[in-house]
Amino acid sequence: MDEEKKIKIAEKIHGDINKDGEVNISDVTALINLLIDYQKDLEQFDHNEDGKIDISDVTYIINKILNGEDDVTITDLTQLVNYINKANVDVKSMDINNDGIANADDVVELINHILNA
Ligand SMILES: [Ca+2]
Ligand SMILES: [Ca+2]
Ligand SMILES: [Ca+2]
Numbered sequence: 001m002d003e004e005k006k007i008k009i010a011e012k013i014h015g016d017i018n019k020d021g022e023v024n025i026s027d028v029t030a031l032i033n034l035l036i037d038y039q040k041d042l043e044q045f046d047h048n049e050d051g052k053i054d055i056s057d058v059t060y061i062i063n064k065i066l067n068g069e070d071d072v073t074i075t076d077l078t079q080l081v082n083y084i085n086k087a088n089v090d091v092k093s094m095d096i097n098n099d100g101i102a103n104a105d106d107v108v109e110l111i112n113h114i115l116n117a
Helices: 003-013 025-045 055-066 074-085 104-116
Strands: none
Touching: 025 074, 025 104, 055 074
């Protein structure tokens, strides 16, 4: 396969996790490692438990604080906003099947792409 074609495939499935221009088994390993880290982030920051960390979690916490619920604090809000502002978490690059969520399904999707390539 020529280099251009490899890169085209990589772009098409967003599966080139380690950015070496090819989509292969090393990307599956890289994706799994990213997801393990991301899972820890989700446990801490996915307050509304929809599998994503985004502005809806900020709204969720603000509403809880306004309602006087005591299971979240301003500290939770600050940590969440700081997390969202960090540029190094790229759910899009992990979201192989484009459903907006990065999880084990995306690993399966990536493996299928590689097997069918
Ligand atoms: Ca790669
Ligand atoms: Ca969420
Ligand atoms: Ca996904």
